[in-house]
Amino acid sequence: MDRPQPELGLTVDCTNAPALARFWCRALGYVESPPPQGWSDWPSFLREHQVPEDEWDDGATIRPRAGDGPSISFLRVPEPKTVKNRVHLDVRVSGGRHVEQSLREERIRAAEADLVEHGARRQREDRVDGHLDHLVMEDPEGNEFCIV
Structure with a gap:
């Protein structure tokens, strides 16, 4: 076949x-x-x-x-979201870990500001070695995603 x-x-x-x-x-x-x-x-x-x-x-x-x-x-669907996502999307805006940290953070914060203005909410920020690595966010209906 x-x-x-x-x-x-x-x-x-x-x-x-x-x-x-x-x-x-x-x-x-x-x-x-x-x-x-x-x-x-x-x-x-x-x-x-x-x-x-x-x-x-x-x-x-x-x-x-x-x-x-x-x-x-x-x-x-009729039922609301009730638990954490087991799969999520990453919105990759920083350019990667090889990019200078202040520029990575600037890009992540700019994306956060734009998406919060359009209904997203930040859950938390995760740091590696004291530097911002990514933000854990929720879309307007509570689905988790990360800005990396």
Whole structure:
């Protein structure tokens, strides 16, 4: 049997898919995924597949601007988040440990300020040898992620 190559896609359960998708577009530089091939817009696709209009905001998908990397889908679920994530995303902005520490910290703090302004919350900062290594954050719905 000839199988297509699997692709990685991430899915985040949430209560407000469009809002969380907008937050993560900002955090990662992603864009809203276009409708499937053959449809000019999402409403046309949803109507054709007989999805009731009151369910149109139950999901959202974003992708890298350049097309390289995994897509991330957001799916509305009825239950709230109740425990720590076992898998989380790292928003890598510092340039790596080879970058001068003050510049790394400046980049991490700038990303933190921007994302806090858009609904994120800092849980804690982790230090290595007395220097900021990364921040543990929560997105607007409480999902953990790190700014590294």
